[in-house]
Amino acid sequence: MKRLKNLLLLLCLILVVFSLNACGNKKDSAQNQSVWQKDKSTNTITWGVKADTRLFGLMDVKSGQIRGFDIDMAKAITKKVLGKSGHAKFVQVTSKTRIPLLKNKNIDAIIATMTITPDREKIVDFSQIYFAAGQSLMVKKGSQIKNIKDLNKDGTTVLAVKGSTSAVNVKKYAPKAKVLELEDYAQAFTALKSGQGEALTTDNGILFGIASENPAYHVVGGTFTKEPYGIAFDKGQGKMRNKVNAAITEMRRDGTYQKLLQKWFGNVAGFDLKEASQQ
Amino acid sequence: MSSFAEAYTWINFRFLLEGLWVTIEVSLVSIVLSFIIGSFLGIIRYIRAPFISGLFGVVIDLIRNLPLLLLIFFTYFGLPKIGIRMNPLAAAIAAMTVFESAMIAEIVRSGIKAVDTGQMEGARANGLTYWQALRVIVLPQALKKMIPPLVSQFISLIKDTSLATIIVLPELLYRAQIIYGQNTRYMIPMFLALAVMYFAVCYALSLVAARLEKTTG
Amino acid sequence: MISVFQQHGQELLVGFGNTLLCSVIALFFSLIIGSTFAIFEAVPSRFLHIIGRVYIEVFRNIPLLVIGMFFYAVVPQYIVSIDGFTAGTIGLTLYTSAFIAETVRAGIQAVDEGQMEGARANGLTFMQAMRHIILPQAFRYVIPPLGNQFINMVKNSSVLAFVAGFDLMYQGDMIASTTFDTFNTYIAVGILYLVITLPLSYYMRYLEKKMD
Incomplete structure (x- = not known):
């Protein structure tokens, strides 16, 4: 009986933590909060990534980590934007869930095989093309x-x-x-x-x-x-977008980008690396 | 058959067990929370307090008659529109707690109602106040009557955690999908593992309940 | 929210129809299957008892979603090609039939044992007594719980959304994922579910009261 009581108490505590958490979230949901400001102060960028897509973002059962081109890009961009100590956090998304999650501010940016389209540009802002798919x-x-x-x-x-x-x-x-x-x-x-x-x-x-x-x-x-992939940000996060764009440009110049592309797609038979790296 | 041997590696198994733990965690927290909230709501419904009882009744009926899947969706994707944001774990627990509380409230209400009204009157006649009678005489008897429906509700809850796979909660079903998504030959072994794991947890709970019923009854 | 109905009324209506269709089909078959297994448990045969028990416990203790996905993903690869609607409806039928079996079993037990003995003494076979004497009475007891099972079925049919079953939840989900108006779309979908379940729920409560 006593143990049951303790368990109950523990669970009540969890409830309190959850509700506090929810309140905390509510506070920072102020519409125009700058993602760049937040990420700089926490030294963390939260990326929405796929976990079911081989080569781009796939859950590795052994380590429980997600691996792929999108993940490596996100990590590299994080380091360029926030400096060497910058931390990249990953949240799993699907094609369906990614825009709601971005709009809801669960994630700061989407790097999840997302095509730049005029329709989507009405809702989110895109970075430059980082992968030219079709x-x-x-x-x-x-x-x-x-x-x-x-x-x-x-x-x-x-x-x-x-x-x-x-x-x-x-x-x-x-x-x-x-x-x-x-x-x-x-x-x-x-x-x-x-x-x-x-x-x-x-x-x-x-x-x-x-x-x-x-x-x-x-x-x-x-x-x-033509399906040019871009990194998506919520509207009004121009600062963040500029930082990321600059990072991609720099990665293309210093060869990091080409190295990553080669790492993931170099051995794929029938895949055109040149086409994919078009800007 | 070789696909079974290949699929049941320790690595895959551990990955699934971690998912099972998430399933159990979410279930446990939701069971306890919804039992507390549901009992409270059920009692309020029973005592027919003016206005609140009716109001709660309406809300409970609305929630009970919606699919849980819809509530999970709404909690994770709809509520942020009005500023309430949760991660998948919290969203799953919140949606399940709201839904199950409503279900349990109804069980509690009809459980209390099923206790003979003569008991309440008898207790009152013996000088107990309404609240004393409710607490000492009516509720303990009602609880006995409620055990079977409560347990089947809890079993439903455990099974329903699988719905949270849609908001990418890394529970058991989600993890099995990840594994067979990477190699579809593992599909049948994974479904078998899923069936066995869910069955083990749910059936164990129903056995415990059967024993509990016997000892208290 | 009204605009969701105006702009996507057609899709929602299709989903609404499919949800109803799937629930009615599943109710029909799960009644047959459920009653059969309930009778298995009433028959004085140890073998049938065990079969009935195993069937009920298996389908009661595995999530509907797992059963539905099994029929959608695995069965077509190895046995027979079925679409999402069919797979979901089969899953829903098997899952619900286990609950209906339990309900009907309780109903049979509620009918006085003497009735069976009386009927047998009057020369009816076990099956005849079951069909003409016991089951008709048992069904009177179980109509409210069966109604509640049907409500559950309508709600549970939402898992068809996982297997592209074009039900109400799937359609709502499609609308939400193109318009991003998650809040209002899900509320609209919820209202449509309530249109089916709420009146049924109140009617069952009324029946229960009348039977007391």
Whole structure:
């Protein structure tokens, strides 16, 4: 009985901590608070990253850490912006959750395979391009589908991820195909494997990452759109954006950028490094 | 079959167990909080205090009749719009506590109601005040009646923590998805592991409850 | 919030219809399956008892989401190709049938034991007695709890959102992820769920009161 009492007490305490935490959060939610000011004083940048995307941001089961090109970019940018002691904190996002989380100020910036589009620019601000991707298709080897045109038939189903540009593009390039949108790439690929659709569509870099682990599938038809990736910030965080832009420019000049690109994509068969590093 | 041997490495297993711990943690905190809040609300509903009882009744009915998944979404993605921001763990606990409190309030209310009204009258006739009668006579009996529905509610709660995978809470289901997302051959072994782990926790709880019922009843 | 209904009424309506459809289908099949396993537990056969018990305990103690995702992700790869709506509905049916089995079992137990003996003494077989005497009475007892199961089912059908089942939650989620108006969209979705569940819930409470 006494132990139960203690447990209860402990849990009440947790509740209090949580509620205090919530209040604390509330206080700094003042609309125009500068992310740059906050990050400089805490010496930490909180990045929204993917955890399900091979080559860009993938959870390593062994260490529990997320690894990939986006992660390394974020770490390198953090060091350039805040100095050597700067700390990069990662919050996992999906295509669907990233903008709400940025708007809600759970994260300071998004570096999560996010395409710069005019529609998105109305809601968030983007850095310069840090990776020039293009949308492509992945199918099972031996599939009849060779390119996006083959999908434009009644009765074909294309798999995409919720909140991504790929879903919108498919509706444009193959209006007759049915589009099924899943939570994340792991689930979308699972759906492809279980025959819920004929093709999985998203950006080439992501598809190459999936195909590298699953030899029964391959990327076909080249890229049919341009998907320049940018780092996203909330509106009104110009200072932060300028700092990050300067960091990317410097990384391109001193070779850090090329080194990272080579590290993650150098060995991917069929991947065009030159195309990806376009500005 | 080799996929089982490959999937059940210590590394993967440890990764899953860490997720199971998150599941249990969230469940425990939510169970305790919602039991306290739910009992409180249930009693208020029962005593028919003017205005508040009715008001709480309406709110409880609204929450009870919504999908928990919607509440989780709303807590994590909707509430920040009005300045309430939480991390996935806090959001999951908050949403589950709100939902389960409403469910438990209803269990408590009908549990008390099920205790014979004659008991209350008898106690009052013997000189106890309303509150004394409620506390000493009615509530202990009601609690006995409430144990089975309460336990099935708690089991539901444990199972429902899996819904928080949608706000990227690193609980058991989320971690299994991460593992089979990286190698889809692990899918069946992972689903089996999920089923066994959830079953073990939930079934154990129901066995404890059965024993508890026997000893108190 | 009204603007959410105005601009996305069509999508929400489709979701609303699918949620209802899925719940009604799942109710129908889980009633059949649930009653079957409940009868298993009433039959004097140790073998059927065990089968009934195992079925109920397995599906009661595993999250619906895990069951639904199993049917969406695993079953099509190895057994038969089914879409998200079907997979979700099957998952919902199996999950709920375990709860319905428990409910119906309690109902059967609530019917006086003497009735079964009387019916048997009058020359009815076990199954005949079950069908004509016991079950009709048992169902009267279980209508309110069954109604509550149906409400749970409508709420639980939201897991179809995970498997691209085009239900109300999925549609709401899609709207929210394109408009970013999370707050109002989820409130609109919530109102639509309440349109189904709230009247049912009050009606069941009324029935319960009447039966007392």
